[in-house]
Amino acid sequence: MKQKLLTVISGIMLGVLMMTPFEASAETKAFSKDFTSKEFGFNSIEETLISSSKLFVYDSGLTFNYPDAVRGVYVTGHSAGGSRFNQLVELMDNTELNAMVIDIKDDFGNLTYKPKEDSPLFKYEIGKPYIKDLRGILEVMEKKEIYPIARVVVFKDTELAERKPELSFVENGSVWKNGRGEAFVNPFMQEVWDYNVEVAIEAAKMGFKEVQFDYVRFPEGFEKRDTTLAYGKGKYEASELDSTQRRVSAVTDFVAYAREKLKPYGVQVSVDIFGYSATLPEAPGIGQNFSKISENVDVISSMIYPSHWTSYFGIAKPDLEPYRLVQEYAKVENAKLGELENPPVSRPWLQDFTASYLGKGNYLVYGKTEVEAQIKALNEAGINEFLLWNAGNKYTPGIDYTPVN
Numbered sequence: 001m002k003q004k005l006l007t008v009i010s011g012i013m014l015g016v017l018m019m020t021p022f023e024a025s026a027e028t029k030a031f032s033k034d035f036t037s038k039e040f041g042f043n044s045i046e047e048t049l050i051s052s053s054k055l056f057v058y059d060s061g062l063t064f065n066y067p068d069a070v071r072g073v074y075v076t077g078h079s080a081g082g083s084r085f086n087q088l089v090e091l092m093d094n095t096e097l098n099a100m101v102i103d104i105k106d107d108f109g110n111l112t113y114k115p116k117e118d119s120p121l122f123k124y125e126i127g128k129p130y131i132k133d134l135r136g137i138l139e140v141m142e143k144k145e146i147y148p149i150a151r152v153v154v155f156k157d158t159e160l161a162e163r164k165p166e167l168s169f170v171e172n173g174s175v176w177k178n179g180r181g182e183a184f185v186n187p188f189m190q191e192v193w194d195y196n197v198e199v200a201i202e203a204a205k206m207g208f209k210e211v212q213f214d215y216v217r218f219p220e221g222f223e224k225r226d227t228t229l230a231y232g233k234g235k236y237e238a239s240e241l242d243s244t245q246r247r248v249s250a251v252t253d254f255v256a257y258a259r260e261k262l263k264p265y266g267v268q269v270s271v272d273i274f275g276y277s278a279t280l281p282e283a284p285g286i287g288q289n290f291s292k293i294s295e296n297v298d299v300i301s302s303m304i305y306p307s308h309w310t311s312y313f314g315i316a317k318p319d320l321e322p323y324r325l326v327q328e329y330a331k332v333e334n335a336k337l338g339e340l341e342n343p344p345v346s347r348p349w350l351q352d353f354t355a356s357y358l359g360k361g362n363y364l365v366y367g368k369t370e371v372e373a374q375i376k377a378l379n380e381a382g383i384n385e386f387l388l389w390n391a392g393n394k395y396t397p398g399i400d401y402t403p404v405n
Contacts, residue, residue, distance in 0.1 A: 057266040062142050062207035066268075069384040070147060070299075070347055071401055072099030077112025077130035079393040080137055088393065092146050096401035099147035101212055101387060102137075104203045107182075109159030111199070121202055126159055138207040149210040149270070150203035154196045154254070156215040158183040167192055169219075169229040176229055184219045187250040187287065188234040196254075197261045204265035211262060212301065214272040216255060216293070218247055223285035247287030256296040270299035272349065275309070278302055278333045290336060299345045300337075301387060304329050306374075307355030307363065319355055319363045323373035326350070330381035347385035350374045352395055367396050379404035 079085060080102045091097060103112050113134045114127040121127070131137065141148050161168035161175050161183035168185050169176040177183045185192045200211040226243055233239075236246045259269045271293055274283060282289035294300045306325040309318040313328035326348075337343040352371050355363045364370055371388070378386055384403055388395060 058205060058264055060205060060207040062138055064142060064147055064207075064209045065145070066209070067098045067145075067147055069403065070099045070149075070345075070387075071097050071385065072101055072147070072149065072387045073097060073393065073395055074151070074387065074389050074391075075100045075102045075393055076391075077103045077106060077128065080112070081129075081131035081133075084393055085137065088395075089140065089144055089146070091395060092144060095399070096403070098145070099149060099387075100141065101149040101151050102131075102208075103153075104150040104208075105152045105196070105199050107153050107156060107215075109153070109157035109161075115202070119202060120198055134206060142207075147210070148208045149212050150200070150208040151212050151214055152196060152200050152203065153215045154213050155184050155187050155192070155217060156182055156219075157185045160185050160192070160195065166232070169225075169231045171229055176225075178219055184215075186231050186234075187218060187247070187254060188236050189232060190234055193254050193257055197258050200258060200262060201265060204262060204267045208267065210268040210270055210299070211258075212270040212272065212299075213255070213258065216251055216271050216273070217283075217286035217288050218251070219286070221285055222247070222287075244282070244284045244287075247284075248282055248289045248292065251287040252289060252292040252296065255293055259296055259298075268298040270301055270344075270347065271297050272301045272303055275302045275304040275329060275348075276312070278329070278336050279312075291340065294337060294344050295340060295342070297344045299347050299385075301347045301349055302329070302333060303349040303389075305349065305351035305355075305389065307351060307353075307358060317362050319358055322351065322364075322366075322370045323377045326374045326377035327381065330378060330383055334381060334383075345385060346383050347387060348378065348383065349387045349389050350378075352388040352390045368399050371396055371399050375401065376404055 073088065073091070075085070075088060079088065080100075088100065092100075105111055109126065111121065111127040113131040114129055115121040138148055140146075158177075158181075165175050167189050168183055175183050196213075200213075203211055223244070233246070236250055239246050239249070241249060255269075255271055262269055273288055273290060273293060274286070277283045277288045278290040280290075282292075290300075290302075304326060306322045307319040309315075309325060312318060313325065315321050315325055315328070318325040329348075333346060333348075337346060350371065351366060351374065354366045375386060378384070
């Protein structure tokens with residue numbers, strides 16, 4: 001009995017000694033990128049134990065509750081940092097909308113704010129002064145109970161590609177760009193993963209409650225140039241998988257890796273994905289497998305804008321039939337997610353813009369009727385969350401966002 005008591009006391013004392021340094025770091029800037037290299041007086045720290053412990057969830061000092069269902073809008077850095085932000089807050093006040101997806105790393109690879117000198121991101125010099133007081137914006141959102149989501153564009157990154165061509169795709173000695181002049185970085189490369197995770201971690205530390213990864217894919221049509229471009233394959237070089245499955249593995253593995261690294265920060269992880277990916281076993285060129293990605297996220301956001309579909313689901317001109325397009329898509333997605341043991345929340349992107357580029361007779365002028373039709377189709381399929389996309393953040397007034405169910 002005495003020996004057992006001594007063992008228990010020794011165990012408690014050891015536990016106290018081991019806990020002390022962790023508690024001290026948690027009160028400061030715990031879980032920075034280089035946290036595993038800090039000296040704590042003993043040989044090693046098991047990061048997975050820390051990641052799984054609720055004792056070590058980072059506290060940003062801001063409190064947000066998850067809404068009954070997220071109903072949100074896309075917000076650029078310019079809008080978040082300008083007068084339009086107040087207009088969008090007013091929109092939230094006067095409707096059932098309750099969330100904003102704010103650009104933190106944009107489509108060009110720039111941060112939409114200037115990191116402080118003590119930030120691990122400061123050295124990259126990619127900050128733009130679009131949002132001058134990000135903390136202030138988050139505090140307004142906290143007060144107004146607006147759920148904050150940080151959008152991080154991952155593999156479409158002209159800024160990083162041009163700075164480090166070895167992390168991109170090269171053609172004839174120059175960084176390859178698509179027809180729109182956009183460059184991508186290489187999803188096979190671990191350095192690219194860590195770079196984007198670092199951005200996501202800072203967003204979480206600032207107070208965002210969810211990180212939404214966009215452009216989690218290879219460039220469109222990559223299967224047609226995968227043997228002509230010069231690029232590294234990192235740890236996938238020795239893989240016995242075919243080229244399609246290598247791409248699928250790289251994209252899926254990044255999502256799983258990022259989610260694991262973000263666990264200590266208590267944030268949700270979501271991914272934007274092409275709508276048609278749910279209708280295929282996988283999208284072979286871009287490396288997106290709907291089911292595999294869905295297994296590794298908290299939220300999946302399919303981009304199901306009617307204007308982005310060619311003839312599909314037996315609908316010749318999908319932009320002319322927003323209700324039917326969303327209705328048919330929802331049937332496919334529900335079936336696909338129903339096959340998973342732990343499916344994520346479905347939160348599709350809906351269209352609140354007019355696709356006049358489709359040409360006369362192929363598009364509608366989108367307004368109240370068309371947006372409400374998409375929401376109605378989702379709600380009737382049991383999908384209660386959605387996000388609205390308008391590149392200029394000019395959302396249609398007068399829409400009834402009240403859930404049907």
